[in-house]
Amino acid sequence: MNVVVRHQAEALAGLGHSVTILTRRSAAKQPTTMQLLPGVTLEFLDAGPATALHKGDHEHWIEEFSTQLAARPPWDIVHSHHWFSGMAALPVARGWGVPHVQSFHSIAANDLTPLSAGERSESPGRMLGEAWLARESDSLVAISASEAATITGRLGGAAQRTVVVSPGVDSSMFSPRVPLDLAAPVDDRGYVLVAARLQPLKGIDLAIAAVAAVPAAIRPALLVAGAASADYDGYVDELRAIAERVGFADQLGLIGPQSRVDMTALFRGARLVLVPSHSETYGLVALEAAASGVPVIAAASGGLREAVADGVTGLVLESREPLVWAEAIAHLLTDPQRARQLSVAAREHALGLKWTRSAASLLEVYRGLLALGAHGGRQGPAKSPQDRRDVA
Missing domain, CATH: 3.40.50.2000 (Glycogen Phosphorylase B;)
Structure with missing residues (x-):
């Protein structure tokens, strides 16, 4: 997830857009803001202790993160990655009157299902929260057709609001050894x-x-x-x-x-x-x-x-x-x-899989939502998970 967020942000900036990445402060030494490169800013918000936490413990600080986010001036688009961020950001986006996009990167499965169904729900509110986000977000971005099918099938997200944006890869950083010879020496099995x-x-x-x-x-x-x-x-x-x-x-x-x-x-x-x-x-x-x-x-x-x-x-x-x-x-x-x-x-x-291609696909999603107006054409405030009796 971190790789996707970073590289898509850099590629969006390269296409002339301004991107701010917001995350929870996990160490006291982290500054308020960092310029990662022209057009990409990283900001740390105070939510909970400024220390690394067990993944499941982040759920306790969603509301505080949301409050810190709401104190900021609004952006044109809010794109959340993982359900923690979505739970914090979707109500804020609604308050600002801007579209909210949700990416999951992994989706929880019931503990009684096989591991092949997906990641275990390490936080009590995760399964309910993911279903809520799938129903209420203006657009759902999946990293693969397989994930898109899980979003629509398990979470109940609408197919017409779900789009696949494939990742890219840095083919300059990740490159073959030259010459490309995969045979190990006789005395080294590699x-x-x-x-x-x-x-x-x-x-x-x-x-x-x-x-x-x-x-x-x-x-x-x-x-x-x-x-x-x-x-x-x-x-x-x-x-x-x-x-x-x-x-x-x-x-x-x-x-x-x-x-x-x-x-x-x-x-x-x-x-x-x-x-x-x-x-x-x-x-x-x-x-x-x-x-x-x-x-x-x-x-x-x-x-x-x-x-x-x-x-x-x-x-x-x-x-x-x-x-x-x-x-x-x-x-x-x-x-x-x-x-x-x-x-x-x-x-x-x-x-053939460049991050600029991935970012261009994201821009199509963003522009489509902005053309529809606030909430991507969806009306009214987002109901909380507790308000939705039809959420599994």
């Missing part, structure tokens, strides 16, 4: 890479079991880049225990969160990138790997079917059986010509 938050939804346990099942003579190491999620205490220990059980502990590297610059080097050096998530709204990691000229093996879940063209830019696997994944990994490791074909096609695909 590594395959997973980049994700460390939580069950991301399927890292499948990646460990799959790479461990690759024949020992060609088995690469597995590097996992990403922060441990505070909402799943003990999950890192679970991953280490899985690796111990399958005899893979010495080849598993849990390397923690990495900077964008460091990630470019990790992608470029990987022989393969695995995206085994149970659910993804799109799969930006797969697109960054494609731009880096590295084949992707992804689960057939959510937007990953759109991020990876099966058999063209990577492989999309319907099965979650580790042996099926191990076979696919081994096939690409031992067939450098096939891996290179996928890599070249992936890079070509990524070159």
Whole structure:
């Protein structure tokens, strides 16, 4: 989400527009405002303690954030990312008489449903809030057709107010090594890479079991880049225990969160990138790997079917059986010509997905709403979630 917000803002500024990004102050040292580049300003609003919080705790400070936002002069368009921001901003946008656009980036699922249905609701009001935002926002921007279907199907958002705006990728930052040679030296089997938050939804346990099942003579190491999620205490220990059980502990590297610059080097050096998530709204990691000229093996879940063209830019696997994944990994490791074909096609695909294209699609949404007037043609103040008896 942060990558999408930042790059779309920069691209909008490049097209001549002024963008302000507002977020909660999470450290006392953060200034009131920062100029990220000409046309893009980052502002920190005081809502709750100026410290990092568990994700679910942000719900307690939505009202305070909304009050701080309402004290600001109005913008032409208010675009909220994630449900916390939407709950705070939609009433303010209504008060200002300007359109409100909502992006979710992930949508909660009931705890009783399979992980393939989506992220768990870590905040008590999330499922009710997301449904309210889907019904009341003037436009709903989805990152993929898969997410759009969830917005209309699960949340009840109107199809005519839901639009897909695909992300872009920085193909200069994420670029292949030259020459593009994916075969590892005889004495170095290299590594395959997973980049994700460390939580069950991301399927890292499948990646460990799959790479461990690759024949020992060609088995690469597995590097996992990403922060441990505070909402799943003990999950890192679970991953280490899985690796111990399958005899893979010495080849598993849990390397923690990495900077964008460091990630470019990790992608470029990987022989393969695995995206085994149970659910993804799109799969930006797969697109960054494609731009880096590295084949992707992804689960057939959510937007990953759109991020990876099966058999063209990577492989999309319907099965979650580790042996099926191990076979696919081994096939690409031992067939450098096939891996290179996928890599070249992936890079070509990524070159066509620019952030300026993504920003231009957003502008079409904004201009359409402004042409309709306040609230995008919708009348009256937004009812609160508690007022809507038909919200599931």
